[in-house]
Amino acid sequence: MANLRTRFAPSPTGYMHVGGARTALFGWLVASRSGGQFILRIEDTDKSREVSGSIDHIIESLSWLGIKWDEGPDKLGEFGPYKQSERLKTYKEWAEKLVEKGRAYPDPYTPEQVEDYRKQAAEAKRPFLYRDHRPETTGKWDGSKPLRFKSEPKSYAWHDEVLGDLKTGPEVIDDFIIIKSDGYPTYNFAHIIDDHLMGITLVIRSQEFIASVPKFLNLYEALDFKQPNLATLPYVMGASGNKKLGKRDGAKDILDYAKEGYLPEAMVNFLASLGWNDGTEKEIFTVKELVEKFDLSRVQRSPARFDEDRLIWMNGAHIRALSIDELFKLAKDYWPVEAKGTDDQYRQSVLELIQERLKFLSELADLTRFFFTDLPIDDHLISSNKLLNTIGPEVLKGLLVNSRSELSKIDFSVESLKNCLNNLLESQDQKPAVLFSLIRIATTESPASPSLAETMSLLGKETCLKRIDNLIQHL
RNA sequence: GGCCCCGUCGUCUAGCGGUCUUGGACAUCAGGUUCUCAUCCUGAAGAUCGCGGGUUCGAAUCCCGCCGGGGUCACCA
Numbered sequence A: 001m002a003n004l005r006t007r008f009a010p011s012p013t014g015y016m017h018v019g020g021a022r023t024a025l026f027g028w029l030v031a032s033r034s035g036g037q038f039i040l041r042i043e044d045t046d047k048s049r050e051v052s053g054s055i056d057h058i059i060e061s062l063s064w065l066g067i068k069w070d071e072g073p074d075k076l077g078e079f080g081p082y083k084q085s086e087r088l089k090t091y092k093e094w095a096e097k098l099v100e101k102g103r104a105y106p107d108p109y110t111p112e113q114v115e116d117y118r119k120q121a122a123e124a125k126r127p128f129l130y131r132d133h134r135p136e137t138t139g140k141w142d143g144s145k146p147l148r149f150k151s152e153p154k155s156y157a158w159h160d161e162v163l164g165d166l167k168t169g170p171e172v173i174d175d176f177i178i179i180k181s182d183g184y185p186t187y188n189f190a191h192i193i194d195d196h197l198m199g200i201t202l203v204i205r206s207q208e209f210i211a212s213v214p215k216f217l218n219l220y221e222a223l224d225f226k227q228p229n230l231a232t233l234p235y236v237m238g239a240s241g242n243k244k245l246g247k248r249d250g251a252k253d254i255l256d257y258a259k260e261g262y263l264p265e266a267m268v269n270f271l272a273s274l275g276w277n278d279g280t281e282k283e284i285f286t287v288k289e290l291v292e293k294f295d296l297s298r299v300q301r302s303p304a305r306f307d308e309d310r311l312i313w314m315n316g317a318h319i320r321a322l323s324i325d326e327l328f329k330l331a332k333d334y335w336p337v338e339a340k341g342t343d344d345q346y347r348q349s350v351l352e353l354i355q356e357r358l359k360f361l362s363e364l365a366d367l368t369r370f371f372f373t374d375l376p377i378d379d380h381l382i383s384s385n386k387l388l389n390t391i392g393p394e395v396l397k398g399l400l401v402n403s404r405s406e407l408s409k410i411d412f413s414v415e416s417l418k419n420c421l422n423n424l425l426e427s428q429d430q431k432p433a434v435l436f437s438l439i440r441i442a443t444t445e446s447p448a449s450p451s452l453a454e455t456m457s458l459l460g461k462e463t464c465l466k467r468i469d470n471l472i473q474h475l
Numbered sequence B: 001g002g003c004c005c006c007g008u009c010g011u012c013u014a015g016c017g018g019u020c021u022u023g024g025a026c027a028u029c030a031g032g033u034u035c036u037c038a039u040c041c042u043g044a045a046g047a048u049c050g051c052g053g054g055u056u057c058g059a060a061u062c063c064c065g066c067c068g069g070g071g072u073c074a075c076c077a
Helices: A018-034 A054-065 A088-100 A111-121 A187-197 A205-221 A254-259 A266-272 A286-291 A310-321 A324-330 A344-357 A361-371 A393-407 A414-427 A432-444 A453-458 A461-474
Strands: A006-007 A036-039 A104-106 A147-149 A156-160 A166-167 A178-181 A201-208 A229-233
Touching: A006 A018, A006 A201, A018 A036, A018 A054, A018 A201, A018 A229, A018 A266, A018 A286, A036 A054, A054 A254, A054 A266, A088 A104, A088 A178, A088 A187, A088 A205, A147 A205, A156 A201, A156 A205, A156 A229, A166 A205, A178 A187, A178 A286, A187 A205, A201 A205, A205 A229, A254 A266, A266 A286, A266 A310, A310 A344, A324 A344, A324 A361, A344 A361, A393 A414, A393 A432, A393 A461, A414 A432, A414 A453, A432 A453, A432 A461, A453 A461
Parallel strands: A006 A036, A201 A229
Antiparallel strands: A104 A147, A147 A178, A156 A166
């Protein structure tokens, strides 16, 4: 099999969202699996839509995901440059070849005239075909008018690696603009030239382009280019409604997930699961496994809805799979401010207790704050507890006083604490649901915490006794 | 409107003519793990396989029609 080369070709029109990230991922996965190359090419041929900073943002997003490209705007290979705005001369040369062959001509109409034809077609409920109005003769192309491809309408049958065998009739082939009047090429032209020149053997793109494929096929023939293999990805749909995920409907920037503490490996796993599975019941994959197993032939043909609950679950699963050292490094920027300056070993111990309840890293601060600072006493913690709120404050106070007295006699190892707490259960004749909840509220001032003995051991004797005293006084 | 794509639990999906009165996962609910939250385990609920025909001894799976959703018909990509 020939060397596989595929590419991701975004326009710099803003941030990257889940849909774009998945397209990039699939291309990278296919290339990686076969030992081929993955190319990043920036399609900046529409100056009006360009958003400054986008290229950096795209690069940052892909890098976060762990997607690496072999050639790109920041990593020049032998087929550069990799920004279309820097390749204008090349497009012009190929456009001129088409003109010479009689397969391209300047569009003599004004935009208003073309728009008029378009309206007529719409009113007649017919598809608009420019070639119905193709001029008999045209002047020379001097760049002041857009240049159109002169199509040769015919039927096509082709194979798509995801959708299978497809076919269309000649009615979908039309003359389209290849070079705009501002001198920039259109997507329809530029990507054909670039894919060919850059040796792309597999074009992976999302569904909105499927209707244009026959036009591309026609253009490959006119240019005498070998047609690359084609793969069409179904849409990623928004969480609600039947629309494809898009920026105007609030699709999140992929880097927002990074900030919230989703792991890139979890995001990659999730993206892959949106339309792909390995045929088994396996759901959690490492990137390495994905690279080994990913296969376009198993990609879904129907669109997949973006379900954040599933992402959250998956992220938790990946967090749990981390070693404590790995998690500690990743959690670096997510500690509560009160943890500043505290000892690494202590933070790591806190992290160990909290690891299995973390869904994403930005939860870390709220989940662990009580390990680093005294929190104000919140009466609601007792009044909202359906067992404790049936017991009078004097009784609660008594329980705390007795507990405090026993706890003050022991060292705070987990073992001693467990014994002491169990003995208290008997001596105070209380259910764990009552006594442990009370002690938890006293020592953590939080509605939830890891298991009591471990939490108290880590907090230390001094802190625990002090906090119990505080609550006794408060009651 | 023409053309094209898609249609299995709320969601992601398995399924490629019999082993499917559709299997798994997320979410939901219930129970268990001497306390909370989470993990883990068990269980429940949840899909007339979009609808109607046909082929076949037998169809979610093949064929036809219809319906529904989406895309496209730009000097946007």
